Amino acid sequence: MSDRRVLIVGAGAAGDGAAEALRKAGFDGSVVLVGRDPQPAYHRPYLSKQYLRGELPIDRVRLRQPDDYGKLDIEWLGERSAVAASRADSTVTLDDGRTLRFDTLVLATGGRPRWPDSIPRLDNVFALRTLADAASLKEALDAAHRPLIVGAGFIGAEVAASACMLGKEPIMVELAPVPLGRALSEDVGRVYARIHRDRGVDLRVSTSVTEWIADGSRVAAVRLSDGPPEDVDLVLVAVGIEPELALAHDLDLPVEAGGIAVDDALRAADGIYCAGDIAAHLHPVFGRRLRVEHWQVARKQGQAVGEAIAGEPSPYHELPWFWSDQYDVNLQYLGQGAGFDQVVWRGDPEGEKFSVFYLRKGLVEAVLAMNEARTIRFTRELIASRSPVAPEVLADEGSDLRELARQASAQRGGS
Numbered sequence: 001m002s003d004r005r006v007l008i009v010g011a012g013a014a015g016d017g018a019a020e021a022l023r024k025a026g027f028d029g030s031v032v033l034v035g036r037d038p039q040p041a042y043h044r045p046y047l048s049k050q051y052l053r054g055e056l057p058i059d060r061v062r063l064r065q066p067d068d069y070g071k072l073d074i075e076w077l078g079e080r081s082a083v084a085a086s087r088a089d090s091t092v093t094l095d096d097g098r099t100l101r102f103d104t105l106v107l108a109t110g111g112r113p114r115w116p117d118s119i120p121r122l123d124n125v126f127a128l129r130t131l132a133d134a135a136s137l138k139e140a141l142d143a144a145h146r147p148l149i150v151g152a153g154f155i156g157a158e159v160a161a162s163a164c165m166l167g168k169e170p171i172m173v174e175l176a177p178v179p180l181g182r183a184l185s186e187d188v189g190r191v192y193a194r195i196h197r198d199r200g201v202d203l204r205v206s207t208s209v210t211e212w213i214a215d216g217s218r219v220a221a222v223r224l225s226d227g228p229p230e231d232v233d234l235v236l237v238a239v240g241i242e243p244e245l246a247l248a249h250d251l252d253l254p255v256e257a258g259g260i261a262v263d264d265a266l267r268a269a270d271g272i273y274c275a276g277d278i279a280a281h282l283h284p285v286f287g288r289r290l291r292v293e294h295w296q297v298a299r300k301q302g303q304a305v306g307e308a309i310a311g312e313p314s315p316y317h318e319l320p321w322f323w324s325d326q327y328d329v330n331l332q333y334l335g336q337g338a339g340f341d342q343v344v345w346r347g348d349p350e351g352e353k354f355s356v357f358y359l360r361k362g363l364v365e366a367v368l369a370m371n372e373a374r375t376i377r378f379t380r381e382l383i384a385s386r387s388p389v390a391p392e393v394l395a396d397e398g399s400d401l402r403e404l405a406r407q408a409s410a411q412r413g414g415s
Contacts, residue, residue, distance in 0.1 A: 005030045005102055007034070009105070010035060013044065013298040014110070014301055015035060016064070017300070017302030018303065021303040032100060035079075035080070040064050040069065043063060048134075052141065058131075080095060104273070104309050107260065109276075111244055113242075114241060122217055123218050128159065146230075147234040148235045149173070150173055150236065151240070160201045171202045173209065175208055178190050179192050179196070179205070210223050240293075243258060244277075251268075257289045266279060266316050267308075275301035281316065285384055286336060290336050292322075297318075331369070332373055335367060341360055342358075344391045353371045355368065364383050365383065366383070381406075
């Protein structure tokens with residue numbers, strides 16, 4: 001048995017994925033997994049949807065039980081945070097004073113919810129990141145009638161949808177003129193705005209909270225920038241996360257694009273890997289750094305890191321992918337469309353069944369599919385091949401995406 005030690009800081013999707021992949025790949029050294037959550041890893045995407053609505057019991061949300069780590073010969077240190085690290089000494093210091101040595105370090109620290117200074121920390125004001133957050137929010141939402149969601153990104157939109165499905169009357173406020181406009185384009189944002197309003201969400205765009213009106217230890221009402229006070233009985237703060245980068249500074253790791261700069265194999269330095277929300281990955285398909293804050297990406301990157309440590313590092317080519325269910329609408333997104341210069345629609349936005357292709361310099365960078373999962377499957381090769389496709393062909397519902405993908409694959413294989 002090897003005396004090599006892999007220390008993984010962060011026990012969520014990425015860290016757990018790395019630990020499991022190490023064992024599956026035959027690594028026989030010691031594996032130590034440190035995480036601040038008292039719970040073993042779980043499916044975070046369910047928290048704002050099926051779990052919040054009471055459709056999925058907690059055991060279905062969990063990725064594993066606490067004793068699973070013992071079966072994998074993984075030392076799991078829950079409810080512990082890393083407060084310092086030394087590259088020279090190859091050590092990480094925990095909040096209980098312990099110092100842990102490593103031969104290889106994996107940083108998978110994720111992020112914390114942003115909480116603007118203007119928002120009070122009162123009993124009925126919540127963020128949603130952990131299973132404990134979700135349990136508290138679920139209990140409060142069950143008793144609420146008029147929840148306020150601050151932020152119309154994916155978490156805010158999913159919670160607003162869940163609240164509507166539970167018979168509540170949510171208000172959702174968003175500073176931008178349309179929800180999700182920066183990420184998905186303003187036209188797609190307008191489709192989402194219509195979907196939410198048609199199903200009962202009081203969506204206020206270009207709007208902020210200008211006054212918080214408390215009754216004791218609870219928010220009782222808010223004054224919005226677009227009108228008179230509104231009574232509310234629950235508040236969710238959903239305005240994004242801040243990546244946890246403190247250890248990167250201790251270890252003198254390069255920080256770019258809001259995260260830790262890693263190479264195409266997810267290495268930040270010799271013997272140090274990063275995965276998940278904190279990894280600014282030099283993606284070999286796109287040729288630029290991507291930092292993606294989605295659970296599925298974190299899981300896949302963690303698994304790739306574990307396999308790399310157990311074997312030989314190789315470029316991580318996986319295309320980012322995520323999904324979001326809101327009401328009866330399924331959204332899937334593949335690729336990374338940041339900086340797109342052309343948007344091509346295929347299908348019927350009014351019928352809530354369509355696809356949107358995001359192009360940059362004539363190449364397909366990403367695709368969004370609403371209730372059109374097959375489009376995701378056939379577009380994967382179009383993105384990976386870096387083959388130009390005429391916009392009018394993408395827009396034509398009569399064109400065969402499967403054949404386009406086959407041609408792109410053949411072209412890539414012959415190049």
